[in-house]
Amino acid sequence: MPVTLSYPGVYVEEISSGVRSITGVATSVTAFVGRARRGPTDLDGPVVVNSYADFERIFGGLWLDSPMTFAVRDFFLNGGSQAIIVRVYKSDGTGPDEAKLSLDPESGNVKYELTAKSPGSWANNLLVRADYDTKEPADTNLFNLYIREGADGPIEEFRNVSVDKASPRRVDKVLKNESLLAKGADLVDNQKRPIEVKKWDDVKVAKVGAPAKDGVKLDEAAITGTAGKGLYALDKADLFNLLCIPPHESDGDTMFNIEDTLVHKAVKYCADRRAVFLVDPKWKDKAAAATGATNLAGLAGATYARNAAAYFPRLRQPNPLRGNQIEAFAPCGAVAGVIARTDAQRGVWKAPAGLDAGLVGVPELEAKLTDLENGELNPLGLNCLRMMPAAGPVVWGARTARGNDKLADEWKYLPVRRTALFIEESLFRGTQWVVFEPNDAPLWAQIRLNVGAFMHELFRQGAFQGVTPKDAYFVKCDSETTTQTNINNGVVNIVVGFAPLKPAEFVVIKLQQMAGQVAV
Numbered sequence: 005m006p007v008t009l010s011y012p013g014v015y016v017e018e019i020s021s022g023v024r025s026i027t028g029v030a031t032s033v034t035a036f037v038g039r040a041r042r043g044p045t046d047l048d049g050p051v052v053v054n055s056y057a058d059f060e061r062i063f064g065g066l067w068l069d070s071p072m073t074f075a076v077r078d079f080f081l082n083g084g085s086q087a088i089i090v091r092v093y094k095s096d097g098t099g100p101d102e103a104k105l106s107l108d109p110e111s112g113n114v115k116y117e118l119t120a121k122s123p124g125s126w127a128n129n130l131l132v133r134a135d136y137d138t139k140e141p142a143d144t145n146l147f148n149l150y151i152r153e154g155a156d157g158p159i160e161e162f163r164n165v166s167v168d169k170a171s172p173r174r175v176d177k178v179l180k181n182e183s184l185l186a187k188g189a190d191l192v193d194n195q196k197r198p199i200e201v202k203k204w205d206d207v208k209v210a211k212v213g214a215p216a217k218d219g220v221k222l223d224e225a226a227i228t229g230t231a232g233k234g235l236y237a238l239d240k241a242d243l244f245n246l247l248c249i250p251p252h253e254s255d256g257d258t259m260f261n262i263e264d265t266l267v268h269k270a271v272k273y274c275a276d277r278r279a280v281f282l283v284d285p286k287w288k289d290k291a292a293a294a295t296g297a298t299n300l301a302g303l304a305g306a307t308y309a310r311n312a313a314a315y316f317p318r319l320r321q322p323n324p325l326r327g328n329q330i331e332a333f334a335p336c337g338a339v340a341g342v343i344a345r346t347d348a349q350r351g352v353w354k355a356p357a358g359l360d361a362g363l364v365g366v367p368e369l370e371a372k373l374t375d376l377e378n379g380e381l382n383p384l385g386l387n388c389l390r391m392m393p394a395a396g397p398v399v400w401g402a403r404t405a406r407g408n409d410k411l412a413d414e415w416k417y418l419p420v421r422r423t424a425l426f427i428e429e430s431l432f433r434g435t436q437w438v439v440f441e442p443n444d445a446p447l448w449a450q451i452r453l454n455v456g457a458f459m460h461e462l463f464r465q466g467a468f469q470g471v472t473p474k475d476a477y478f479v480k481c482d483s484e485t486t487t488q489t490n491i492n493n494g495v496v497n498i499v500v501g502f503a504p505l506k507p508a509e510f511v512v513i514k515l516q517q518m519a520g521q522v523a524v
Contacts, residue, residue, distance in 0.1 A: 007204045022450045026434030028460040031352040031426050034079055035088040035244040035279075036337070037235055038072025039222060040064060042126040045093045046229065046237035053087050056080040062184065063089060064126060068325050069218065071250040075337025078319070079248075081365045082341025083348065090237045094219045094226040101219065103127035104212035105199035107134065110144075112134050114166070114196055117189045118179075119149075120216065128215045129154040130185060133201040138164050149175060152204070160185055167195040167227045214313045222252050224266045235273060243429070246343060246365075247274050247281045248336040267312075269283035271405070275308035278420070278425045283314040283405070284334040285386075290371050293317070294380055297487060309405040310415035311425075315339050315387045317371035319363065319397075331468035332370050335389060338363050342399050353404035355419045355507035356483040362391065363397040383409040387418075402507050414462050420504040423467065431455060431500065443491050448481045451498055455479045459500065477502040 007015055034051070041064035044051050054057045059076050066073045079087060095101050101123035106115040122129030131152045138146040145168040151160045160183055160290075165175040169191050176188040201207055210394060227234050227249060238244060249270055274281045285302075287293040293316050303309045315335045322328035342363065346356040369389055373381075377402065378388045387401030387407040403420050406413040415421045435455070441447050459477045462468065470476035478501045485497040 011236075013469070014437070022453060023457070024434075024437055024450075026430060026454055028426065028458075028462075028510065029433060030086070031245050031422065031427045031435060032340070032347045033086050033088060033244045034084060034246040034248060034340045034344065035090065035238055035241065036076055037090045037227060037238075037247070037249045038081075038092060039067070039070040039219075040069040040073060040089070040091040041070065041218075042122050042124050043089070043091050044122060045091050045117050046233050048122075049240045050088045050237055051517075053089055054085065059087070059089065065152055065342055066325055069221070072248075072252065074321075074323075074333050075248055075250045075340075078321075078333070078337035078365065079341040079344075082338050082363065083345025084136075084337075084342060085348070086166045088233070088238070088241050091122075092222055092226055092229070092234055094222055095123070096217060096220045101216060103216040104129060104162060105130060105132065105209045106212055107132060107209070109196035110199050112196050114192065114195060115210070115340045116175075116195065118186045119189070119427065121183060121185055121187055123216060123219065124329070125216050125218045126153065127185070128211075130209070131155070131204065131207050132186070132198075132209055133204060133207045134198040135202050136197075136200050140164075145171065145197060146173075147200070149179075149198070151183060153185060155204070167191055167197050169193075172324075176235060176471065180474065182276065188372050216366050221280040223355075224264065227252075228266055228269050238273075238277070245279050245425070246340045247279055249281075249282060249284075250334045251286075268306065271303065271306070271312040272308050276313040279311065280404075280422060280425070281312045282336040282339055283312055284336050285314055285316060287316060288318075288332075288370065290317075290373065290377055293386065294377070303405050307406075310413065310421050312405040313387060313403065313418050314385070314405060315389060315399070315401070316381065317369050317373075317389060319366045320368045320370050320388075321366055328366070335363075337360075338366060339399060341396050351465060351467060353419050353423045353505050357387070357399045357402040357507070359392065359395045359398060361399040362395060362503050363399070363464060369397055385411075402509075417507055417509075419507060423502075423504055427462075427502065428457065431498075434458065435498070438496065443486070443494065443496050445482075447496065448486065451481045451496070452479050455481070455498065455500060459502065467502075467505065469505055475503065 043063035051062060056077055076087060103120040104117060106117045109115060133150050134147045137145055138148060145166045148162055149162040149165055152277050162178050164173055166173050167175060174191060176191055179186060179188040229236055263479055271281045303421055318332040319331055319335050319338060320330050325332045342361045343356040346354055369391055374387055381388055382401055385403050385405055387403055390400040392398050392400055402418045404415055404418050407416045456479045459479060460473055463473050463476045468476035480499040485499050490497060
């Protein structure tokens with residue numbers, strides 16, 4: 005009992021209802037792996053951005069040498085709301101990766117050195133100045149530090165920082181925690197504050213060593229990496245639902261072949277993380293797609309291919325870095341944005357395709373497919389992008405890489421697969437409380453109550469087939485699913501089934517003329 009019964013009277017005791025709400029996880033968090041002009045690298049871990057403005061601020065925005073930056077732009081343009089960025093940097097090994105600069109001291113000859121926060125040539129334009137307009141002018145350790153990227157870039161201000169090791173505002177710690185542009189060297193004894201420069205026009209920063217470089221284009225080894233690097237830097241991300249690895253560079257010939265080891269590794273990793281990999285094939289035209297789509301069988305031969313989806317053709321969009329000339333871009337980012345938009349408007353069980361799945365910011369497609377050409381590619385499991393009258397460019401396919409008709413796979417359709425992944429991840433996270441609970445009938449009843457409530461809410465939202473809950477889903481957790489041997493081994497088995505909604509991929513309208521009525 006919660007209280008000791010010590011005196012005559014009324015005692016009030018609260019009893020737990022046993023209800024533990026299971027919350028559905030996010031369904032459209034998209035991870036991007038590739039090059040960027042600046043920002044934390046894969047060694048620093050993935051970075052979450054919630055808008056394209058965030059991406060520009062941290063990673064520098066569009067960059068000609070990085071198709072990934074255009075894919076991120078298309079993602080947010082088409083309705084995406086949260087992305088996880090893994091910037092992969094590959095050094096050429098011939099020069100400095102990070103720019104360094106030094107500031108003259110107020111007195112003495114011990115200069116204070118700054119290093120760019122991340123590798124790349126972007127930092128060769130860093131400007132730094134200091135002034136002594138602090139809260140305590142008499143303190144000769146205090147100063148204000150200003151860092152700027154180029155003559156017109158945004159300015160970072162760090163006021164009342166100190167070269168005193170004992171100060172809570174010691175400059176090296178402040179820069180480490182707050183600056184996106186530079187990090188300061190560890191303070192040494194008798195470090196003097198930088199010389200005062202009040203105007204940017206008077207700044208004369210001493211560059212240390214050769215200019216920093218942007219590294220070289222990525223290859224499969226750099227992208228897949230090892231534990232904690234490249235693709236596997238996403239181990240540090242709590243959750244992602246879609247994965248985009250745009251081609252190594254903008255030239256279409258460097259796009260991935262379906263049979264590439266990188267594609268298989270990425271799809272396998274997505275299967276382990278309950279995510280879907282959006283594949284960008286290398287085909288440029290309809291003929292290549294018709295022939296190359298058969299290569300999907302090489303990927304589809306692996307059961308984990310149910311966690312992949314391929315889209316064709318590429319997008320033709322204006323490139324603002326080349327005077328808005330029309331160029332071809334990988335579709336993965338725009339498709340991920342359409343998926344995110346569809347999830348938000350209709351739910352993960354709605355196929356991210358159709359007239360409502362328009363591609364924003366896409367004036368044309370690299371190949372214009374006819375119905376018959378679409379009919380050749382769709383049965384092979386290749387999702388087509390089409391130009392539709394009035395609707396414009398739209399996603400016109402919703403199959404996984406196991407969507408080849410000959411495979412007759414139960415995970416043929418992308419919305420069915422993503423709905424299952426959503427339920428799996430939600431239940432995985434929402435039933436953690438079960439661990440170490442007494443494994444008997446009261447626990448099983450609680451599990452049925454909580455999992456059943458979650459599934460019923462999805463049923464009410466229209467996620468399943470069936471008119472009644474009994475037709476739509478079931479939750480079993482009792483002595484039939486968990487035997488005494490399971491109990492002895494500390495195992496509780498929960499069986500959840502659902503009737504998925506299949507997309508209306510083919511709509512057949514039958515017309516019949518009515519014969520004249522004959523009076524009898």
